[in-house]
Amino acid sequence: LAKITQPISMDSYEGQEVNITCSHNNIATNDYITWYQQFPSQGPRFIIQGYKTKVTNEVAFLFIPADRKSSTLSLPRVSLSDTAVYYCLVGPGPMSTGFQKLVFGTGTRLLVSP
């Protein structure tokens, strides 16, 4: 199984850019990297997914270097409502199975202050 390491917590202020890095040294060739956001008493919510290089969507950027042993979730101009736990997930991608390999990181608790 992939071993995933994330910072336990991060602090930021409204309007700043936040970068959360996840280490996944033994990622498998077919594994994708996905990031989820979780608020208290709710299930995780999908943010972004990628395989390599850079992925963007309306809420975040995902940077994955060529060796794929790490990934960085970038949240531009965070707001108070972005205070949550962010999980890095390594596992099967589109049309794949093998979910026993699917591993969530321990999560990064982001606190955004005014």
Add this chain to the structure above:
Amino acid sequence: DTGVSQNPRHKITKRGQNVTFRCDPISEHNRLYWYRQTLGQGPEFLTYFQNEAQLEKSRLLSDRFSAERPKGSFSTLEIQRTEQGDSAMYLCASSFDARVAKNIQYFGAGTRLSVL
């Protein structure tokens, strides 16, 4: 459709009792997953269904745990002879298996189990 629905939201039981949780996935999703999440940890994979077939089970799913998905719609997760170590949040997720869709899992709010 408002998303993945899980019932009950909270369950308190005494050690040794059996409990059953229900998950209603997003209607067009054919994949369904169960996870367990303990305080301060990320979700841990338990089992996965493709339609009504249970295709994968984690080693975490002891013989006291059983999951079903009759007719490929809703799913139930039963824990028999509960133990205090079973106390956790049980999450259900669903996804759509399609050639062009990312394997994005949509999670329910979970059922929080407390075993006294």
